[in-house]
Amino acid sequence: MLISLFITILEFQTMIHSFQRLLKLWIFLALMLINVPNCLAQEWNSARLSILYGSNIPFNFSSLAKIKNGIEITTGTHIGVSMADSAKVGHTLEGFILNFRSFNGQANIKGDVYTLPLNRIQVKAENILGLGSGFTYGYKDLTTGWVPLFTYSVASPSPWTNLDWSNHQLNLSFQCGIPVSRGGNGSLMGEGPDYYNVEIEFELMPTGPGF
Amino acid sequence: MLVCGLTAFSQAVKDRNFIPVAINLNQVLRMTITNGGNIEFVFNTIEDYKNGISSDAVASVSANPITSNSMYKTDFSVSSSTRWALTYGTEEISFLGTDHPNAALAINNVGFKILSTGNNIFEGAALGIGITAGASLFSIPTANASKVTALQTYPVVLITDNQTINANAGDAADNLFTIDWRCGTAEGKTSITPMNQVKLIDQKPSPVADRYVVNVMFELASL
Numbered sequence: 001m002l003i004s005l006f007i008t009i010l011e012f013q014t015m016i017h018s019f020q021r022l023l024k025l026w027i028f029l030a031l032m033l034i035n036v037p038n039c040l041a042q043e044w045n046s047a048r049l050s051i052l053y054g055s056n057i058p059f060n061f062s063s064l065a066k067i068k069n070g071i072e073i074t075t076g077t078h079i080g081v082s083m084a085d086s087a088k089v090g091h092t093l094e095g096f097i098l099n100f101r102s103f104n105g106q107a108n109i110k111g112d113v114y115t116l117p118l119n120r121i122q123v124k125a126e127n128i129l130g131l132g133s134g135f136t137y138g139y140k141d142l143t144t145g146w147v148p149l150f151t152y153s154v155a156s157p158s159p160w161t162n163l164d165w166s167n168h169q170l171n172l173s174f175q176c177g178i179p180v181s182r183g184g185n186g187s188l189m190g191e192g193p194d195y196y197n198v199e200i201e202f203e204l205m206p207t208g209p210g211f
Numbered sequence: 212m213l214v215c216g217l218t219a220f221s222q223a224v225k226d227r228n229f230i231p232v233a234i235n236l237n238q239v240l241r242m243t244i245t246n247g248g249n250i251e252f253v254f255n256t257i258e259d260y261k262n263g264i265s266s267d268a269v270a271s272v273s274a275n276p277i278t279s280n281s282m283y284k285t286d287f288s289v290s291s292s293t294r295w296a297l298t299y300g301t302e303e304i305s306f307l308g309t310d311h312p313n314a315a316l317a318i319n320n321v322g323f324k325i326l327s328t329g330n331n332i333f334e335g336a337a338l339g340i341g342i343t344a345g346a347s348l349f350s351i352p353t354a355n356a357s358k359v360t361a362l363q364t365y366p367v368v369l370i371t372d373n374q375t376i377n378a379n380a381g382d383a384a385d386n387l388f389t390i391d392w393r394c395g396t397a398e399g400k401t402s403i404t405p406m407n408q409v410k411l412i413d414q415k416p417s418p419v420a421d422r423y424v425v426n427v428m429f430e431l432a433s434l
Contacts, residue, residue, distance in 0.1 A: 049226040057232045064239045064382045067292045077230055190294055190378030193238035204226045211223045
């Protein structure tokens, strides 16, 4: 009788151990399967480039004088610059740089039949409001790579003041077909009559320690 | 550790924008004759018949050297936004008499030399097309403006682009030309198209006295 009872107890303990092992396995599997996506995102700053005027620039070469001497559009595009610092440790916003290039790596100015070299178009950025301490690079050739047009910087210890589009604006001037003698890359004399176009991409990039 | 899978992002924020730029190139192509749109040679002396009449009297050793020079010149300009070619020639194969319609005078009794007075210059006299980098004009009939050529029937390419980096495109200041006409001077012996080498006084049969007329057409085309 005692022996029989002892055997029964042993079997019951074995069952409990088996159940415990099974439970551990289930818990482990459950932990493996449960995916809890926890993300923390922090942005060091905000930046916004707003086109306020001149979102489309047409050059109309309607006379021989224009073809020979080129066209300069001094009041081309007005852009507003908005930029704010989010005060994250390790990053100090001090200014920005404005770059430009042909969109999507377009290698030339495409017409329906003919093409023109990209450098027949030159672009300049100048302050018109609130960015007077910035630096303009003057007219720069359009290329497939980023080229700086304008930089603005508030050096330490001067405190950074956030920029908003209504009080911080730049003017972009465009010129096309300017002769070499006047600082361009050649007139359009001799080029085929066509309707050429290219998209120009502008990039507003924050600068400062940590950026 | 397994439950808490934490991912953290941090970044600088940039912004981009796009401006489409369009270039509309309109074709400009124009020829303007500014002087000498009507040339008339009047032979009224034996000297005229013997030596001919020329706007380039000294070179031609023609009759009436003092009065001839400025009388038989045609000045014209070409304004073109693209490379161009000028084709010319007479409407008829010979001069036709006004009073005697059946009378004809060979058109090669009339010849001319062309001169560029604008900024664009011709290729070297004995050179082929595209040899001289700074030269933008090329002319086969006149051996690049170096020789007298006889008048020919339409169409003959008189001036074309020299196919160098400097296009012959340009305005009237770039493409300004003078044609020095002559008649009966028997010039251009070494030219590709020489004038009639027999002077009017020696021709057989002698030309019937009349007023001979032919139109010379010029056609400017974009290349």
